[in-house]
Amino acid sequence: MTQKVFNDLDVRSYNHIVVLTGAGISVASGLKAFRGPGGIWEEVDVDRYGTKEALKNEPLGMWKLWGALRPLSNQAEPNPAHISLAQFEATVKDDRSFTLITQNIDGLHSRAGSKNLIEIHGNIHISKCSNETCDFKAFEDPEHYVETVPLCPICKKVLRPDIVLFNEMLPEVALERTQHALSRGDLFIAIGTSGSVYPAANFVAIAKQRGAKTVLVNLESMVPANPYFDVELLGPAEEILPQLLS
Ligand SMILES: [Zn+2]
Incomplete structure (x- = not known):
């Protein structure tokens, strides 16, 4: 993680941002x-x-x-990663959009104040x-x-x-909203989720085919690497996101 990477990635220069979060974002909340x-x-x-x-x-x-x-x-309490996503969303105005898709069922994104939120696995x-x-x-x-x-x-x-229990399908409404967001997204960021398995692997492929810039924020590098990600930012989400979204 270098300053140069952050300089190269100006999140505010994108119009339709789609973020996917997984379990890694809630670890610093004690989960x-x-x-x-x-x-x-x-x-x-x-x-x-x-x-x-x-x-x-x-x-x-x-x-x-x-x-x-x-x-x-x-x-558990929302940590700086949840909070910086919600604060960033609040600054997105007019014809721009911000969509947060989460695999987590812990409800921490809505407690942090995220609004345009798709909980693809539901809410416990x-x-x-x-x-x-x-x-x-x-x-x-x-x-x-x-x-x-x-x-x-x-x-x-x-x-x-x-x-969504094991062996159950993801809810159709959530998948349709996800597809819609990905189809117009010009920046896709996956956070705290393995970039090489479903759903992140599929979502990043769709985003990339649409022409979006694609970023993975995770503690560890992907194994195997997913060629659809342009940028990998390695480190704790609660440290990277407040900088990236400031
Ligand atoms: Zn009933």
Whole structure:
């Protein structure tokens, strides 16, 4: 990371900016990785309870797994990376645009004040009815249901967190909004997410084909490298973004 790189990249000279964030942006907020040694889910069977099948067959196990993330992400605070993205968005006016796509379900971008936000994996703080034809409205829900499964007050089906479970498709509306943003973007920045796997790898390819400048901000270099990224800025997002977006 050198000053020269930042001089070369004048974010304000672009009109339609699209940013994708992943788990790496929330580490400085105290949110550890979910899986793996020392992760939040070290002791639970994620592959059994994290899926859409668990929602149907073992909803209490599903709630124990995902519901545990509610108090953890509530204790976390947006860090300078989240905050600088929200502050930058507030300066984007008139015929320019700024779209923030996140893979994170922790809700930290909206708490930081981001407005044009696409949470492609949903938001852990929201509960909704598992019956797609039910009219019960999704709501912000502080409970984490370790003893009983919550039921919909209208149709009595199981309530679920408003997130994309393992084996579930990404929501169509979120994907359409993402496609729209990428189709007109002239600058694409992926932050805290592996640049070589889905979705960052696909999104950067679309952005590059559209002619956008493409940037990866990450702790580590990509392995394998993705040729669609023009620039790699290596270091903690909470240090790089306040400089890049100032
Ligand atoms: Zn219902």
